[in-house]
Amino acid sequence: MNSGHTLLTRIRYPQFAVARRSISPQETRDSVLKHLKLICETRAGTMVSCPTFGTATVSEMVHAFPDAIAEMANSIRQTIKEYEPRLTNVKIVHVPADDLTLRYEITAQLTTDSGKVPVQFETMLDPGQRMTVR
Numbered sequence: 001m002n003s004g005h006t007l008l009t010r011i012r013y014p015q016f017a018v019a020r021r022s023i024s025p026q027e028t029r030d031s032v033l034k035h036l037k038l039i040c041e042t043r044a045g046t047m048v049s050c051p052t053f054g055t056a057t058v059s060e061m062v063h064a065f066p067d068a069i070a071e072m073a074n075s076i077r078q079t080i081k082e083y084e085p086r087l088t089n090v091k092i093v094h095v096p097a098d099d100l101t102l103r104y105e106i107t108a109q110l111t112t113d114s115g116k117v118p119v120q121f122e123t124m125l126d127p128g129q130r131m132t133v134r
Helices: 007-012 025-041 058-064 068-083
Strands: 087-095 102-112 115-125 131-133
Touching: 025 068, 025 102, 025 115, 025 131, 068 087, 068 102, 087 115
Parallel strands: none
Antiparallel strands: 087 102, 102 115, 115 131
């Protein structure tokens, strides 16, 4: 899809611009998943240029006990709301687990070229405080 021209050239000379192709809902979902992984794997306060980007750490949640599970869900929801505009109607639900893993289910509406599509993701925070999203 690269036209071989720089962005500034394509802006100045529209005839060099490449027509935008339609992006499939799956491509959009994959892009959102990649971004959610970045969001959830980043701890809030670690990015100097954007201190609210990321989620709270488990050590911060200890002080919120017994509301720590709800506080972590709120941290994830607020960060998604602020930094992932392609998702709307975001709901975060704690999924109880038998092991020491903290799990949340993320359900939302994904805005695509063809309209809104329901999506679901799962986050897992393991005992080593490593968060994954799938």
